[in-house]
Amino acid sequence: MMWLTWRQFRGQAIAAAAGLAVLAVALGVTGPHLARLYAASGLASCSVRGSCAALTAAFLSRVTSDAVYPALYFLGAGVVYAGPAVIGMFWGAPLVARELEVGTFRLTWNQSVTRVRWMAVKLGLVGLAAVATAGLLSIMTTWWASPITRAGGLPIGLSQLSRFSPVVFATSGITPMGYAAFAFVLGAAAGMLIRRTVPAIAVTLAIFAALQVLVPLAVRPHLLAPVHVTAPVDVNLQDSQVASSGQLTVPVNLPGAWVISNQTITPAGRVFVLPVIPACQSGTQRACDAWLARQHLRRRIAYQPASRFWAFQGYETAIFLALALGLAAGCIWWVRYRLS
Numbered sequence: 001m002m003w004l005t006w007r008q009f010r011g012q013a014i015a016a017a018a019g020l021a022v023l024a025v026a027l028g029v030t031g032p033h034l035a036r037l038y039a040a041s042g043l044a045s046c047s048v049r050g051s052c053a054a055l056t057a058a059f060l061s062r063v064t065s066d067a068v069y070p071a072l073y074f075l076g077a078g079v080v081y082a083g084p085a086v087i088g089m090f091w092g093a094p095l096v097a098r099e100l101e102v103g104t105f106r107l108t109w110n111q112s113v114t115r116v117r118w119m120a121v122k123l124g125l126v127g128l129a130a131v132a133t134a135g136l137l138s139i140m141t142t143w144w145a146s147p148i149t150r151a152g153g154l155p156i157g158l159s160q161l162s163r164f165s166p167v168v169f170a171t172s173g174i175t176p177m178g179y180a181a182f183a184f185v186l187g188a189a190a191g192m193l194i195r196r197t198v199p200a201i202a203v204t205l206a207i208f209a210a211l212q213v214l215v216p217l218a219v220r221p222h223l224l225a226p227v228h229v230t231a232p233v234d235v236n237l238q239d240s241q242v243a244s245s246g247q248l249t250v251p252v253n254l255p256g257a258w259v260i261s262n263q264t265i266t267p268a269g270r271v272f273v274l275p276v277i278p279a280c281q282s283g284t285q286r287a288c289d290a291w292l293a294r295q296h297l298r299r300r301i302a303y304q305p306a307s308r309f310w311a312f313q314g315y316e317t318a319i320f321l322a323l324a325l326g327l328a329a330g331c332i333w334w335v336r337y338r339l340s
Contacts, residue, residue: 009126016133018040023079023236027144030072034259037062038147041176053253056151063148064155073154076141080171083137083314087130091266092187093200095122096335123328127184134180137269152255163311164258166216173313178320185327192334193197194301215316226260226302234301235292237285238305245272250299256306263300272297 006013037043046052056177063069096119098104145163148154149172163172168178186207191200233250241249248264266270270296270333274280280288304312 005169005188006125007194009091009129012142013129014130018137020133020140023076024140026072027076027140030068031144031174032145034063034069034144038150041151042153045148059151060148060155068156069148073145073148076144078167080134080137080176081212084130084176084183085133085212087133088181088187088204089201091126091130092184092189093186093191093204094197095126095191096331097191097197097200098196100192101197102257106336108203113329115335115339116330116332119304119332123185123188123331127181127324127328130180131177134176135174138172138174138176148219162256162306163260164256164304164306164312166220166258169216169258169312170212170316175313176315176321178317178324179212181324182320182327185324185331189334190330192267192331192339217320220316221260222314223312224304224308225305228300228302230265230298230300235264235295235297236289237280237292242274248272248274250273252301254303254306256309258304260302260304261300265298265300267296267298308331 038059041062042055043052043059046055067177073079142149149163153165155161161168163169170176183204185201187204190203190207191197194200194203235248235250238252241251243249249262250264251260256335267273277291279291
């Protein structure tokens with residue numbers, strides 16, 4: 001049974017190994033130079049509180065001045081994001097649907113190997129390969145991006161894409177392995193129920209893509225209660241961002257944290273909206289900053305500290321592994337009692 005599973009899976013395994021090898025070469029060629037840039041920046045030995053900001057800015061400026069590093073950063077994140085979806089579509093969906101489409105299940109399920117063992121071996125071996133592939137992707141991209149991660153993340157506008165940012169979180173650590181396990185079993189379940197490979201691929205992609213949007217927005221923020229802080233803030237137009245509605249946002253210096261909300265409020269607790277006044281409309285920036293200083297503004301933020309990163313990784317991975325195990329049990333039950 002294991003030999004048969006390997007024979008059916010080896011084409012997909014070889015394609016995955018080739019893709020991993022190409023990515024490893026690209027990251028292996030550029031990663032050492034990125035690490036040398038970090039070592040030369042002095043950040044590794046910077047330990048005095050508040051004195052690392054200039055070194056961090058200089059290092060990140062050198063990183064972003066070369067288009068190769070941002071491109072590889074986003075490419076690596078994209079590959080890790082897409083990896084579980086591809087596994088679910090092209091490893092999971094055809095697993096049973098292919099047998100049902102061509103009719104080979106009639107021969108396969110009348111051998112000495114029982115349906116339950118057949119399904120368990122297929123789910124177990126290919127599922128382990130899926131988890132291992134996602135783990136290798138995560139290890140390679142996390143190793144390559146580690147200098148940027150230690151510097152607080154890639155700067156985008158007034159913020160930084162730290163490893164805790166919602167768009168980056170699922171591309172590092174152990175979470176990709178949980179996503180891969182779930183996507184694979186989801187594909188297998190879709191193929192089993194739909195009995196056609198191409199529709200099963202489409203359904204797998206739709207459900208998994210929806211979850212990748214839903215989880216960061218509706219699930220992850222509620223895994224642990226965020227920290228809430230309200231404190232006075234110095235506001236100046238040069239470092240602040242003004243929305244079209246007039247709301248003013250001051251950047252937060254919380255390296256590696258996930259900032260959920262960041263509001264500038266009045267002493268009365270209302271959200272501050274920059275009014276139309278001469279000092280800020282027709283005056284100089286200094287005059288506007290002086291007016292803002294007299295408003296005694298405060299900042300109200302909600303965030304997850306960087307120290308909670310691995311706790312969130314563990315919770316989210318456990319959720320998707322539990323979903324994968326539940327789906328796998330359902331697949332085995334369906335093959336045993338309902339599929340004919």
